[in-house]
Each structure stands twice: as C-alpha cells, then as structure tokens.
Amino acid sequence: MRDKTNGRYMKYGLFLIVMFMLFVFPVLKPPLFFLSLLFTAYMYVALAESWNLMGGYTGYISLGHIAFFSTGAYTTAVFMNRFGVSPFATALLGGFFAAVLAALVGYPVLRLKGAYFTISSLLLAVVMQLIFMNWDFVGSSVGLWYKLLPVSIEINRMIFYEVMLFLATAITLIVRWVEKSKFGAGLIAIREDEDVAKTMGINSPWLKMKAFILGAFFAGVIGGVYGYYIAYVHPEVTFNINTSLLILLMSFFGGCRTWVGPLFGAIVLSLVNQLIVTFIGAEISRILYGMLLVVVIIFMPDGVIHYIRGLFVHRKIRHGDSIL
Amino acid sequence: MLEGIEVSKKFGGLKALTNLNFSVEKGQIVGLIGPNGSGKTTLFNVITGFYPADSGKVLFKGKEITRCKPYEIAKLGIARTFQIVRPLLGLNVLDNVTTAVLYGRDNIGTMAKGRGRALELLEFVGLDKKKNAQAINLVSAERKKLELARALAIRPEFLLLDETFSGLNEAEVQDAIKLIFRIRDELGITIFLIEHVMKAVMETCDRIIVIQYGIKLAEGTPEEVSRNQNVIEAYLGKRRTC
Amino acid sequence: MTLSYIIESIISGILLGGIYAILSVGFGLTWGTMKVLNISHSVFAVLGAFVSYWLFVKLKVDPILSLPLIVIILFSSGAIIYKLVIRPVQRAKDVIMASMVATFGVAIVVENVMSYFWRPDPRILKPAYASSSIFLGEISISQGPLIGFIMAICAISLLYWFLNHTYIGKGVQATWQNPIGAALVGINQERVSLITFGLSIASAGAAGVAMALIYAFYPSVQSIWTLFVFLVTIVGGVGSVIGTGLAGLLIGSIIGICAAFLPFVWVNVLLFALLLVILLFKPEGLFGN
Structure with missing residues (x-):
C-alpha cells in the first residue's frame, strides 16, 4: 500500500517537473524553429486527444474533425478582421460555434454507423470547404488575414507556445479524466457493442452527442488559436483532409484505447512529419505516413504501445481486442 | 407484472408474431418454448424495445412500454441476456x-x-x-x-433470459438451475426465459408458454403443457422422433 | 440562354454521368461483395490516366488503342495491392472500417508517388479527335466526352457480361452470395477475391482514361473523384452494377441541368449535400434492393 502511494507521488512529481521544464523552455531562448516544432506537436496532441473521444473510446471514426477546427479558426479570423476583437478573447467562442455545429449535424449523423458515419463526416468537411471557398463574408478563396500582435517574432512565438502547451495539457487531462469516469465507461461500452450498452441502461444517442460536442468544442478552440498563429485562414489550409487523416493516424499509431496513445502518437509523428517536411519534402512525408497507416492497421490495430507490450508479455493479441 | 396484449410483428411479408397475448406474474419463473424460428427471440426484442411492435401493447407493472427505447426499458427494471452471449x-x-x-x-x-x-x-x-x-x-x-x-x-425487477442453458454440460446445467432459483428467491426478480433444454424448463418453470409460427399454441404448468396434444405434435413429438 | 444550350448541357451531363458510373462500379463491387471499402479506388483511376497520357505523349499510342494495356497493368496493380494490403486486412474484426482506413493509406502513398515523380501539374489527354465536335442541327456534342462515354458503356457491359455469363464470373458471384457453399464446391476464395479486386481496379483505370479525355487530371484530383464515387455508389445502392449505372446517368443529368443555371461550385455543393441527405434517410440507395 505504501509503495503504491509512493509510486503515485513519484508520478505526480515527474509530471510536474516535466510540465515545468516545458513551460520554461522558451526562456532559454531556443531557435524559433524548435518553438514552432513544439507548438505544432502540442496542437496535434490536443487535436488527437479531442478526436479520440469519438474515434477511440466510442469507435465512431470521424474525418470531419477539421470542420470543427476550421469553424474555430474562422470564428477568430472574422471577429479580428471585421470587429477587431483579439483571437485570444474569441477562441472560446470558436469552440462554442464548433460545438453548436456538432450538435446540429450530430443529431442526424450520429444515427449512422461504421463507414456511413465516416463518409458523412468527411462530406461535412468537404461541403463546408466548398461553401467557405465561395462565401465572401469569410474571405472566399482569398482567405482572411489577422493583424499580428505588436511584439517581436520571438515574443510572439513564445506566447503561442505557452498557450498551446496549456491547451494540450488541459485537453489531455480532461480526456484522461473522461476515460476513467462513468462517462468514459459508457462510451467504451458503446464502442464494444451498442445494443448491449442499451440493455445496460446507457442512453447511447445522448452519450455520443455529448462526446461529439465536447470533441468539437476542443477542436474549435484549438482552431481559433492556430488561425492566429499562422495569421491567415484559407479553406484549403484549414479544411485540409490530410490533417484529418494525420490525426487519425496519430491516434491509431499510439493506440486509441487510452489517453496515452494519442499523446504518444501525436508527439512522435508530428515531430517526424515536420522534420521530413522541412528537410526532405512534403510528398516523401506523406508517402511514409500513408505506408505507416497501412502497417498500423494490419499489424498493430491497437497501437504501437500495446504491440510492444504484447511482444514482451507474449500475450497473443486477438482480433476481438482491436477496435477494427 | 409483464403483460402483452395482441402483440404483432412482421418482417416484410413474414409474420413473426401474430396477436400474441401473454402475462408473467410477479415472483414467477415463466418459460417460453417453441421450435426454432417460432418468434421467441423476436418477442424478447419487442419487449426490450429493440423492435417496435406493429400493433398491440406491452405493459410493465401496468404501464405501457411499447414505444419505449431499449435504455428506457432497462431503466424501468427489465434486464435481458442475448441468445449468443455478447460480452x-x-x-x-x-x-x-x-x-x-x-x-x-x-x-x-x-x-x-x-x-x-x-x-x-x-x-x-x-x-x-x-x-x-x-x-x-x-x-x-x-x-x-x-x-x-x-x-x-x-438491479432489475424482471429478467429475460435467452437460452441461458444451451451449450452447457450436465453439471453446468445443474449449477445454472440453482442460480436461477437464487436469482428469484434471494434477489426477488421475476424471470421469463426462452429455453430448448427441456430438463431445465421442466425443473425451473412455474408456467410455460408455447408458441409456434408466432402464434400461442398452449400455456400452463409444465405437466399440463407436456400432456397437451398440440404441443407434443408440434414440438416435443418432433424431438422424440429425432 | 437558348434551348439548344440547355440540351447540350444535359447531354454532356449524361455523358459525364456514364463515365462516373464506370468510375464507381468497381468500388461498389468490392464494397458490396468483399466488404472492402477501397478509398484508393480513384487514385488508380488517376494512375490509369497517367499511363495512358505517357503512352500517348511519349510513344504516340492512341488512348483507345492503349486501353487494353491499361486494363492489364491496372489489374496487376490491383492484384499486388490485394496481396499486400487487402488480404491481411480481411482478417480484421470490422473489415469495412479496417479496409477503409488502410486504403486511405494506399491512396496517400500512390497519390504522392505520382506527384513526386510526375509533378502535381494538371494535364489533359488530347488526341486530335477529342477536341472536335459533332453537330446534330444546332446542338454540338464534343467528341471527347462521347468517346469516354462509349468506353464507359462498353466497360460496364463487359463487366456485367463477365459476372453473369462466364465461369469465373459466376464463381465470383457464388462466393459472395454463399462463401461456405462455394468453398464446398471447390471455389478458391482467395483467387476469387483477387480477381474481384483486380477487376475493380482495372475498371477504375479505364474510367480514369475516360475522365482524362474530358477533365484535366493531377495526382490530388483523386480525392474529388473519390467523392463522386461515393455519390454515385451510395445513390445507386452499394454492390449493384445496374443501380450504379442508373445512378451515374441520374447524377450526370442533374449536373447537366444544374450546370446550365448555376455556377459549377454550387452544383458540387448541391450534389454533396444531396449525398448527405441520402446517407441520412435512405442509406441503402435509390436503386438498391
């Protein structure tokens, strides 16, 4: 018992130390490249964790996450561009609009299962992209620019770094809490067998809706900050289908049954992805992650962490275990 | 406690249940038997809200539950198991x-x-x-x-068991029978069960309902049912010839 | 806006619809029978277009003449993808979802390999006859879409004939209707799967050539084609060859009629919104069983 408590203190201690080091990292004046590398990694952590509420726990694989992300980005862009309000003030509003959108489309779309749900979610993103491309109020195919913060580029990057680190930490902790709560247990039961879940008294439409809205809210807030970070929103940038796929791959790569999987997958793959894009080329990077997606689905559908653990304990991984 | 009035259910042109009346009293163990495809599991699915009934009513403790969703029915206190277990x-x-x-x-x-x-x-x-x-x-x-x-x-008040005994060996069936009685006596749960293992049905049930082609064929105590001529022809008779 | 303009617009819509039908028929076949939802379907259509383009540009081989070669090359690519990706994925718990995610990976790989070697620039397949038109009174019909349409009709008929009137084709159908029965009479399921998948990819390749006669193509166009494949397949009912053909023609007509009155982007918005509505209220499709 005493060992267990000690172990827990060790864990909390380690967590606090790591968080502290990450928060003070920009003070060491690292090259800007490192800050943007980590900013993007944090962003993908936050996105993958928020996607995992539906994709991992509930087993509803969405390719529409970028629609909510973009809703957030466009909300802050429009407020800054038209009314001069700071995106940091309106990011939560972006999350709110994304949540409203999720509630509206969720009602019909969440009745669909499997591939039909996935295709509908993809279509949501495509239809929105086409509409935004032709909607003058949101800048149509020209896009919208943000006014930059009146500070040096170093300070600017530092601010965004801290904001995104905070968001990623908060979202990961919330998702971790959901996983270990009654809410998470209900979502997992829906993934395992939705009919059985209903016989347990689980109101599955409502539970799915809550998870969908919560995930969309997070994506909206992240999108709101991201738009300000790149200082520009455009339908082809924010609604990029490759972003949706990358989020999916990160979660599957790490393992979408637990909160650790998307965290691990997002950090590793976003760093690898950015390094390859920067130093070799975007096409090579996409070829590699396409291959990785195939390999993960075939050989380790429960994620690399689970796979490696399986190698050590010689537990035979059976197909009933996996999400797919 | 549970009552069905003129319950009917069709799949396309196929009549799975036709004007079925049934009732299960509190504290009883009631068996539902019938040949394969006679509509037993369909009835369970109608009771638990997985299939909407085409016509008729299902009442639980006097309250109509015909249009309730599966999770609402669970919350009212009706639990079920599945024929092919689904852990x-x-x-x-x-x-x-x-x-x-x-x-x-x-x-x-x-x-x-x-x-x-x-x-x-x-x-x-x-x-x-x-x-x-x-x-x-x-x-x-x-x-x-x-x-x-x-x-x-x-924590149900009413339990629907779909072929709990099938696939068990002799000793396991004995265990399961004991367990069924304990569920009723210690937990006070009323039980409605579909079964093919005749020994278990005869031992556990206070009353048995026999259906064939979605129509009620007979109803009564195990002795009455096992002496019923229609039932012997339709169901038990066929078994003996095998 | 004259009447002849509207008629022309509808005719070109129908021709286009026929091509969408052949682009989709193989996709619906693998989804409906093998339970393999192949997102990489359209990327192989683009690959077919590229091979045809290079044969035409470098060796001056006419796209119509090179078509059989395209079909063979694409069938072989399909067989390789089957062995490497589809066969292992068929062991998953949920084959449809697993194949969908895995073939998303395949689509990304093939798209970016093409884009790496051949650049992402738009290209168009333009043999001399494709740019001229034939006239019926005041109505002109471009030959490019017409030839594409004829190719599409031939390919669909051929596929339909193959499935219903040849020994292997009947074996394919038998396996998907009753796998155990087919195994008992000695049909090799793996071989049948391979043939089904190969044919699906081959039909995509042929469709890609037909598409290239009308539209500019580039590696990333595959994602737009994929959306049209979803549209036609789901409207037609998954797995129905005839349903897919009808859905292609219907959607083509809608495109033709709308294109006469609306800017093209809004036609797409309308179509994909229509698909969303069908998914929600009639997911078995308009022409499904």
Missing part, C-alpha cells in the same frame, strides 16, 4: 459488470463504488475469481455467467 470483448470481466452497475437503476456516480457492487454480483454468480480476466478469454460457461451478472447489474 464486451475488449474489457475485463469486472469492467463489463461495472459499466452496467454505473448506468443501471442504482445510478452510481463513481467508479470505485461501481466496482464494489460489481464484485458482489460476480461473487453471486461465482465468477469473482475471474474478475481480472479479459472477457475474450472466458470459456462458454463463464461467458454465460458474465452475461447474467451484467444483466443483474442494472
């Missing part, structure tokens, strides 16, 4: 039951309390030693026990 394969035994405890009628908010209650239920069905096993690694008899524990976890 949540990705979870361990304890978590399977815990989830049902959390969302069942006790409406427990914390995982710790839920686990405590789930463990009691696993002890009740005799599966507590396997609490940390993955559901996928259980053998058939253990899966059936898990299915029962999970059904009991919502």
Whole structure:
C-alpha cells in the first residue's frame, strides 16, 4: 500500500517537473524553429486527444474533425478582421460555434454507423470547404488575414507556445479524466457493442452527442488559436483532409484505447512529419505516413504501445481486442 | 407484472408474431418454448424495445412500454441476456459488470463504488475469481455467467433470459438451475426465459408458454403443457422422433 | 440562354454521368461483395490516366488503342495491392472500417508517388479527335466526352457480361452470395477475391482514361473523384452494377441541368449535400434492393 502511494507521488512529481521544464523552455531562448516544432506537436496532441473521444473510446471514426477546427479558426479570423476583437478573447467562442455545429449535424449523423458515419463526416468537411471557398463574408478563396500582435517574432512565438502547451495539457487531462469516469465507461461500452450498452441502461444517442460536442468544442478552440498563429485562414489550409487523416493516424499509431496513445502518437509523428517536411519534402512525408497507416492497421490495430507490450508479455493479441 | 396484449410483428411479408397475448406474474419463473424460428427471440426484442411492435401493447407493472427505447426499458427494471452471449470483448470481466452497475437503476456516480457492487454480483454468480480476466478469454460457461451478472447489474425487477442453458454440460446445467432459483428467491426478480433444454424448463418453470409460427399454441404448468396434444405434435413429438 | 444550350448541357451531363458510373462500379463491387471499402479506388483511376497520357505523349499510342494495356497493368496493380494490403486486412474484426482506413493509406502513398515523380501539374489527354465536335442541327456534342462515354458503356457491359455469363464470373458471384457453399464446391476464395479486386481496379483505370479525355487530371484530383464515387455508389445502392449505372446517368443529368443555371461550385455543393441527405434517410440507395 505504501509503495503504491509512493509510486503515485513519484508520478505526480515527474509530471510536474516535466510540465515545468516545458513551460520554461522558451526562456532559454531556443531557435524559433524548435518553438514552432513544439507548438505544432502540442496542437496535434490536443487535436488527437479531442478526436479520440469519438474515434477511440466510442469507435465512431470521424474525418470531419477539421470542420470543427476550421469553424474555430474562422470564428477568430472574422471577429479580428471585421470587429477587431483579439483571437485570444474569441477562441472560446470558436469552440462554442464548433460545438453548436456538432450538435446540429450530430443529431442526424450520429444515427449512422461504421463507414456511413465516416463518409458523412468527411462530406461535412468537404461541403463546408466548398461553401467557405465561395462565401465572401469569410474571405472566399482569398482567405482572411489577422493583424499580428505588436511584439517581436520571438515574443510572439513564445506566447503561442505557452498557450498551446496549456491547451494540450488541459485537453489531455480532461480526456484522461473522461476515460476513467462513468462517462468514459459508457462510451467504451458503446464502442464494444451498442445494443448491449442499451440493455445496460446507457442512453447511447445522448452519450455520443455529448462526446461529439465536447470533441468539437476542443477542436474549435484549438482552431481559433492556430488561425492566429499562422495569421491567415484559407479553406484549403484549414479544411485540409490530410490533417484529418494525420490525426487519425496519430491516434491509431499510439493506440486509441487510452489517453496515452494519442499523446504518444501525436508527439512522435508530428515531430517526424515536420522534420521530413522541412528537410526532405512534403510528398516523401506523406508517402511514409500513408505506408505507416497501412502497417498500423494490419499489424498493430491497437497501437504501437500495446504491440510492444504484447511482444514482451507474449500475450497473443486477438482480433476481438482491436477496435477494427 | 409483464403483460402483452395482441402483440404483432412482421418482417416484410413474414409474420413473426401474430396477436400474441401473454402475462408473467410477479415472483414467477415463466418459460417460453417453441421450435426454432417460432418468434421467441423476436418477442424478447419487442419487449426490450429493440423492435417496435406493429400493433398491440406491452405493459410493465401496468404501464405501457411499447414505444419505449431499449435504455428506457432497462431503466424501468427489465434486464435481458442475448441468445449468443455478447460480452464486451475488449474489457475485463469486472469492467463489463461495472459499466452496467454505473448506468443501471442504482445510478452510481463513481467508479470505485461501481466496482464494489460489481464484485458482489460476480461473487453471486461465482465468477469473482475471474474478475481480472479479459472477457475474450472466458470459456462458454463463464461467458454465460458474465452475461447474467451484467444483466443483474442494472438491479432489475424482471429478467429475460435467452437460452441461458444451451451449450452447457450436465453439471453446468445443474449449477445454472440453482442460480436461477437464487436469482428469484434471494434477489426477488421475476424471470421469463426462452429455453430448448427441456430438463431445465421442466425443473425451473412455474408456467410455460408455447408458441409456434408466432402464434400461442398452449400455456400452463409444465405437466399440463407436456400432456397437451398440440404441443407434443408440434414440438416435443418432433424431438422424440429425432 | 437558348434551348439548344440547355440540351447540350444535359447531354454532356449524361455523358459525364456514364463515365462516373464506370468510375464507381468497381468500388461498389468490392464494397458490396468483399466488404472492402477501397478509398484508393480513384487514385488508380488517376494512375490509369497517367499511363495512358505517357503512352500517348511519349510513344504516340492512341488512348483507345492503349486501353487494353491499361486494363492489364491496372489489374496487376490491383492484384499486388490485394496481396499486400487487402488480404491481411480481411482478417480484421470490422473489415469495412479496417479496409477503409488502410486504403486511405494506399491512396496517400500512390497519390504522392505520382506527384513526386510526375509533378502535381494538371494535364489533359488530347488526341486530335477529342477536341472536335459533332453537330446534330444546332446542338454540338464534343467528341471527347462521347468517346469516354462509349468506353464507359462498353466497360460496364463487359463487366456485367463477365459476372453473369462466364465461369469465373459466376464463381465470383457464388462466393459472395454463399462463401461456405462455394468453398464446398471447390471455389478458391482467395483467387476469387483477387480477381474481384483486380477487376475493380482495372475498371477504375479505364474510367480514369475516360475522365482524362474530358477533365484535366493531377495526382490530388483523386480525392474529388473519390467523392463522386461515393455519390454515385451510395445513390445507386452499394454492390449493384445496374443501380450504379442508373445512378451515374441520374447524377450526370442533374449536373447537366444544374450546370446550365448555376455556377459549377454550387452544383458540387448541391450534389454533396444531396449525398448527405441520402446517407441520412435512405442509406441503402435509390436503386438498391
């Protein structure tokens, strides 16, 4: 018992130390490249964790996450561009609009299962992209620019770094809490067998809706900050289908049954992805992650962490275990 | 306690249930038997809200539940098991039951309390030693026990059992019969069960309803039913010739 | 806006619809029978277009003449993808979802390999006859879409004939209707799967050539084609060859009629919104069983 408590203190201690080091990292004046590398990694952590509420726990694989992300980005862009309000003030509003959108489309779309749900979610993103491309109020195919913060580029990057680190930490902790709560247990039961879940008294439409809205809210807030970070929103940038796929791959790569999987997958793959894009080329990077997606689905559908653990304990991984 | 009035259900042109009347009194164990494809499982699915009835009514404790959703029916206190057991394969035994405890009628908010209650239920069905096993690694008899524990976890007043005895060996059937009686006597739960294992039906049931092609053929005590000429022809007779 | 303009617009819509039908028929076949939802379907259509383009540009081989070669090359690519990706994925718990995610990976790989070697620039397949038109009174019909349409009709008929009137084709159908029965009479399921998948990819390749006669193509156009494949397949009912053909013609007509009155982007918005509505209220499709 005493060992267990000690172990827990060790864990909390380690967590606090790591968080502290990450928060003070920009003070060491690292090259800007490192800050943007980590900013993007944090962003993908936050996105993958928020996607995992539906994709991992509930087993509803969405390719529409970028629609909510973009809703957030466009909300802050429009407020800054038209009314001069700071995106940091309106990011939560972006999350709110994304949540409203999720509630509206969720009602019909969440009745669909499997591939039909996935295709509908993809279509949501495509239809929105086409509409935004032709909607003058949101800048149509020209896009919208943000006014930059009146500070040096170093300070600017530092601010965004801290904001995104905070968001990623908060979202990961919330998702971790959901996983270990009654809410998470209900979502997992829906993934395992939705009919059985209903016989347990689980109101599955409502539970799915809550998870969908919560995930969309997070994506909206992240999108709101991201738009300000790149200082520009455009339908082809924010609604990029490759972003949706990358989020999916990160979660599957790490393992979408637990909160650790998307965290691990997002950090590793976003760093690898950015390094390859920067130093070799975007096409090579996409070829590699396409291959990785195939390999993960075939050989380790429960994620690399689970796979490696399986190698050590010689537990035979059976197909009933996996999400797919 | 549970009452069906003129319940009908069609699939396309196929009449699965036709104007079926039935009732189950509180504290009874009632059997539902009939040849394969006679509409037994369809009736369970109608009662539990998985299929909407085309016409007729289902009443539970005098209240109509015909249009209720499956989870609402569970909350009212009707639990069920599935013919082919459906454990949540990705979870361990304890978590399977815990989830049902959390969302069942006790409406427990914390995982710790839920686990405590789930463990009691696993002890009740005799599966507590396997609490940390993955559901996928259980053998058939253990899966059936898990299915029962999970059904009991919502703290039902009424339990629908779909072929709980099939696929069990002689000793396991005896165990299961004892368990059924304990569920009724110790937990005070009324039981409605579909069964093919005649020995178990004859031993456990106070009353038996026989259906064929979705129509009620006979109803009565086990002795009455086993002497009924229609039933012998339609069902028991066929068995003897095999 | 004259009447002849509207008629022309409808005719070109129908021609286009026929091509969408052949682009989709193989996709619906693998989804409906093998339970393999192949997102990489359209990327192989683009690959077919590229091979045809290079044969035409470098070796001056006419796209119509090179078509059989395209079909053979694409069938072989399909067989390779089957062995490497589809066969292992068929062991998953949920084959449809697993194949969908895995073939998303295949689509990304093939798209970016093409884009790496051949650049992402738009290209168009333009043999001399494709740019001229034939006239029926005041109505002109471009020959490019017409030839594409004829190719599409031939390919669909051929596929339909193959499935219903040849020994292997009947074996394919038998296996998907009753796998155990087919195994008992000695049909090799793996071989049948391979042939089904190969044919599906081959039909995509042929469709890609037909598409290239009308539209500019580039590696990333595959994602737009994929959306049209979803549209036609789901409207037609998954797995129905005839339903897919009808859905292609219907959608083509809608495109033709709308294109006469609306800017093209809004036609797409309308179509994909229509698909969303069908998914929600009639997911078995308009012409499904």
